[in-house]
Amino acid sequence: xxxxxxxxxxxxxxxxxxxxxxxxxxxxxxxxxxxxxxxxxxxxxxxxxxxxxxxxxxxxxxxxxxxxxxxxxxxxxxxxxxxxxxxxxxxxxxxxx
Numbered sequence: 001x002x003x004x005x006x007x008x009x010x011x012x013x014x015x016x017x018x019x020x021x022x023x024x025x026x027x028x029x030x031x032x033x034x035x036x037x038x039x040x041x042x043x044x045x046x047x048x049x050x051x052x053x054x055x056x057x058x059x060x061x062x063x064x065x066x067x068x069x070x071x072x073x074x075x076x077x078x079x080x081x082x083x084x085x086x087x088x089x090x091x092x093x094x095x096x097x
Contacts, residue, residue, distance in 0.1 A: 002094040007054040010086035026076040036063020
């Protein structure tokens with residue numbers, strides 16, 4: 001089974017230069033250290049310079065819960081909290097074929 005997480009961040013003006021390196025480090029650490037994390041893409045669109053989109057794939061919801069409980073995620077979340085103007089999170093489970 002696969003569990004996908006799509007997150008859209010609206011970043012406050014002037015904060016992208018600080019936010020993005022922290023986001024990329026969080027993604028790299030998640031992929032390297034979390035056995036259930038299969039994909040962690042950090043995406044942007046030049047036409048929306050204050051937006052960052054994440055596409056994450058985990059083995060299942062339990063693997064995502066491990067991610068949320070990890071020390072590196074908690075540190076990232078605390079470090080960027082004041083940089084975020086808006087955030088939306090959507091989750092999806094693979095439909096059986």
